[in-house]
Amino acid sequence: VKYPLAFERLVSCFNRFQGIGRKTSERLVFDMLSRWDSEAIEEFSHALSGLRQGVMTCPECRTHIETLPCPFCSDERKNAKLLCVVASSKDVYAIDTTNLFPGTFYVLGSLLSPLDERGVDSMDMPLLKKRVHSGIEEVIFALDSSLEGDATAAYLRNELAPLSLKMSRLATGVPVGTSLDFVDRGTLSRALSGRYQL
């Protein structure tokens, strides 16, 4: 016996998310069928249709925002000479909540992933370069500490090298509040070589 068609259709939508496989998709739809009332499902459907209209991308920093002017680009108190390059909008909001970064942002969209053949296209290098040319003096690459993050940082450093900027990456090391027991070898070795003087 096969699942109902309407069920299958919804399962394949959930299946599109990164990290949500077929099994989880089925579980989610069954969860809806057994626990959600019709209103909640309608609300979900409306929230989806409203997403594109209610969220736009800032043409300068490419963060997903509600309306222009972009709250990240238009803040006068920000240091316009300092640029933080991140992979996704998510990182912009995350860094913003720390209240520690005084500069502006640029969202790459994705990291370079030679294995998945995800390339440079989504980064819009011409826009990034134009941005950097408009008075940026220091660029911080706030990227994942992963193979993809390393590849992306290396690529961007090369691309931006002719512009003679100060460039840096986030420190790699032991996360705050973590016991050394739970830190993997790679992290430990990076933390050792990056140790700071007391």
Next chain:
Amino acid sequence: VKYPLAFERLVSCFNRFQGIGRKTSERLVFDMLSRWDSEAIEEFSHALSGLRQGVMTCPECRTHIETLPCPFCSDERKNAKLLCVVASSKDVYAIDTTNLFPGTFYVLGSLLSPLDERGVDSMDMPLLKKRVHSGIEEVIFALDSSLEGDATAAYLRNELAPLSLKMSRLATGVPVGTSLDFVDRGTLSRALSGRYQL
């Protein structure tokens, strides 16, 4: 800076799923914003609106199905004296794919969970009893091997005891293909006490 309203609205929809927290919801919506085109989002929205119309609950076995007659209840080859009681529709489809169970089904909707105060209401005991009265001779409780599953099986056994049925539960033990190293103590002790003669 706050997330856009349309973003928040969708996040709180995802947040309704069991096992999907606030963080994951945000990740999913960002995933949509950065990787899905408008068509895919519209398709998702439509699939949601179509779910209730495209899926119904069989009034006899309470499985989520496409249309009546219910493929599980109407199959003439099935042994109508044998009833398998499961927690959710999912389990019906899962057991059906094994091709090993020759009987009919009853979906409880949820397991008893005294801690969450989930009660007997969702099981529709009158319907289950009516069903059992209509010629059922053997009932198999195919429930999770968990506290909730145990509580539910105990409750149902008591409720159905006056009907003098053959009642059983699925065997508890080592999953097929699993190394003993990976089996927890509880499972191992149940597997030992339930060992079978060679």
